[in-house]
Amino acid sequence: MQTRPTFINLFKINLPITAIVSITHRLAGMYNFFITLPLSLYLVANSTKDKSSFDFLAQRISDDIFFGLLIIISFNILLYHILTGVRHLIMDLHIGENLQAARLSSFVVILTSLIIFLFSIGVYLK
Amino acid sequence: MIGSRLWLFQRISSLFLLVYIIYIALFFVNNNNISYFDWTLFFLSFETRVLTSIFFIIVLVHGFIGLWTVGTDYLTPRTLGLYSSFANIADSLRKIYQAFFVLLGLFCSISIIYLIWS
Amino acid sequence: MQKIEVNLYRYNPEKDRFPYMMSYSLDKPKKDIMVLDLLNMLKEEDESISYRRSCREGVCGSDGMNINGKNGLACITPLSSVIKKNKIELRPLPGLPVIRDLVVDMTEFYAQYEKIKPFLQNDTEAPLQERLQSPEDRNKLDGFYECILCACCSTSCPSFWWNPDKFVGPAALLQAYRFLADSRDLKTAERLDDLSDPFSVYRCHGIMNCVSVCPKGLNPNEAIGEIKDMLLKKKKNIIVSDG
Numbered sequence: 001m002q003t004r005p006t007f008i009n010l011f012k013i014n015l016p017i018t019a020i021v022s023i024t025h026r027l028a029g030m031y032n033f034f035i036t037l038p039l040s041l042y043l044v045a046n047s048t049k050d051k052s053s054f055d056f057l058a059q060r061i062s063d064d065i066f067f068g069l070l071i072i073i074s075f076n077i078l079l080y081h082i083l084t085g086v087r088h089l090i091m092d093l094h095i096g097e098n099l100q101a102a103r104l105s106s107f108v109v110i111l112t113s114l115i116i117f118l119f120s121i122g123v124y125l126k
Numbered sequence: 127m128i129g130s131r132l133w134l135f136q137r138i139s140s141l142f143l144l145v146y147i148i149y150i151a152l153f154f155v156n157n158n159n160i161s162y163f164d165w166t167l168f169f170l171s172f173e174t175r176v177l178t179s180i181f182f183i184i185v186l187v188h189g190f191i192g193l194w195t196v197g198t199d200y201l202t203p204r205t206l207g208l209y210s211s212f213a214n215i216a217d218s219l220r221k222i223y224q225a226f227f228v229l230l231g232l233f234c235s236i237s238i239i240y241l242i243w244s
Numbered sequence: 245m246q247k248i249e250v251n252l253y254r255y256n257p258e259k260d261r262f263p264y265m266m267s268y269s270l271d272k273p274k275k276d277i278m279v280l281d282l283l284n285m286l287k288e289e290d291e292s293i294s295y296r297r298s299c300r301e302g303v304c305g306s307d308g309m310n311i312n313g314k315n316g317l318a319c320i321t322p323l324s325s326v327i328k329k330n331k332i333e334l335r336p337l338p339g340l341p342v343i344r345d346l347v348v349d350m351t352e353f354y355a356q357y358e359k360i361k362p363f364l365q366n367d368t369e370a371p372l373q374e375r376l377q378s379p380e381d382r383n384k385l386d387g388f389y390e391c392i393l394c395a396c397c398s399t400s401c402p403s404f405w406w407n408p409d410k411f412v413g414p415a416a417l418l419q420a421y422r423f424l425a426d427s428r429d430l431k432t433a434e435r436l437d438d439l440s441d442p443f444s445v446y447r448c449h450g451i452m453n454c455v456s457v458c459p460k461g462l463n464p465n466e467a468i469g470e471i472k473d474m475l476l477k478k479k480k481n482i483i484v485s486d487g
Contacts, residue, residue: 002257002261003341004257004341004342004343004349005255005262005263005341005342006208006338006339006340006341006342007253007263007310007335007336007337007338007339007342008208008209008338008339008405012310012313012333012335013310013313013338013400014312014313014314014456015453016452016453016456018450018451018452018453018456019402019451019452019453022449022450022451022452023402023451025449026192026196026449029189029192029193030192030193030196032189033189033192033193033227033230033231034227034230037185037189037230037231037234037235038230038234040234040238041234041237041238041241044169044238044241044242045237045241047162047165047169048165048166048169048170048241048242050162051162051163054161054162054165055162078147082144082147085140085144086144088449088450089137089140089141091450091469092137092469092472094466094469094473097463097465097466097469098455098463098466099452099455099456099463102450102452102455102465127440127479128440128441128442129439129440129441129442129443129444129445129446129475130440130446130472130475130476130478130479131479132442132446133446133472134476134479195447198407199402199403199406199407199447200406202406202407204406204407204408205405205406208405
């Protein structure tokens with residue numbers, strides 16, 4: 001007898017904004033650990049070794065646009081994880097547990113993150 | 127018991143991690159044109175080295191708990207069976223994944239702590 | 245006459261190796277009907293279509309299904325509220341094994357419900373009539389006793405999809421809280437003990453699909469939040485109930 005199929009097509013199942021926030025919080029956390037953590041090691045190593053390493057690093061950040069953007073993006077993903085995490089903590093305190101409030105707080109967090117991201121890109125490019 | 131311990135640790139650790147990140151961010155906000163000397167004076171000060179060390183230990187455990195949760199969601203016979211034909215190796219894949227992130231995390235955190243104290 | 249297109253998930257284990265979507269075209273009804281009425285119309289054309297239904301008024305929970313991506317009860321979902329560009333897609337509840345067409349195997353769902361012991365536990369001598377409860381205490385059950393076990397919530401929860409055997413799921417957790425909150429139940433400590441592992445309750449990350457789909461307007465997420473509080477208090481060894 002063959003095993004029974006399951007309907008689990010994520011493209012066909014509604015994912016409300018609260019679900020989006022949850023999964024992106026998880027993805028951001030994974031990015032923080034696998035990318036930003038090693039990146040931090042690199043930055044600490046080169047910024048504290050000696051003056052020439054520090055100067056080279058600073059130069060690299062302003063001249064190498066890919067490297068600079070990597071840092072900006074990584075910082076913003078960390079910030080996103082923090083903002084969605086703070087939202088989690090507030091809801092753990094039973095604030096905004098109803099559907100409307102949860103949707104609103106989701107929207108606010110996403111909007112805030114987007115604004116900070118655009119702002120930081122602007123600051124970097126100047 | 128263990129469920130609420132892990133859950134509580136994530137919350138309390140996240141507060142400490144947040145405070146440290148704000149502490150570091152404030153340095154960048156309050157200082158323009160940071161030189162090597164400005165930076166090392168701050169970052170390699172005794173207090174900052176202690177805080178940084180604690181940070182990278184706590185971030186390790188916080189990350190381990192989170193990544194373990196991710197692994198036990200997706201790298202299971204059931205979930206992999208829903209989307210692929212790798213259900214039979216799911217448990218091995220999960221163990222490899224766990225070994226990988228533990229080693230990576232330990233390497234990064236221990237290296238950073240070593241670097242700032244040496 | 246306007247037509248509506250219905251895409252229906254079909255699977256017959258006796259004939260089909262894999263499930264597939266079957267398209268039906270119908271005249272758009274003159275007045276608004278429920279999705280269940282639509283299914284009944286389809287079944288008149290194609291007898292082989294299988295789905296569960298009973299009360300047709302949203303109280304038995306039989307006809308839970310995925311309607312244009314969102315779980316709901318077919319009998320109380322008006323067509324007008326779900327139809328998109330004259331198209332509607334009907335699929336079984338996600339995550340549970342499909343027996344045939346829109347009929348799913350609810351075994352895992354019921355197993356979790358059984359696990360939380362959905363009955364009053366009180367060893368004291370039974371009174372002549374009822375075990376009394378003040379109106380204030382009875383009010384604490386509002387929002388929790390009304391669950392009809394339709395499974396719309398649990399089958400919309402990703403955590404339940406990945407671990408239906410370990411994570412109890414929103415429906416059963418709502419019921420678990422219903423008994424934790426009941427002043428007449430005396431096994432609060434034991435109930436909390438059974439929920440204190442990392443999987444039963446703590447796989448809830450506040451995704452809130454459950455609240456979004458509940459056809460009875462209940463909030464399992466809130467109930468789970470209360471359970472987490474009780475588990476914390478228990479951990480701190482504060483006395484939860486008198487024995």
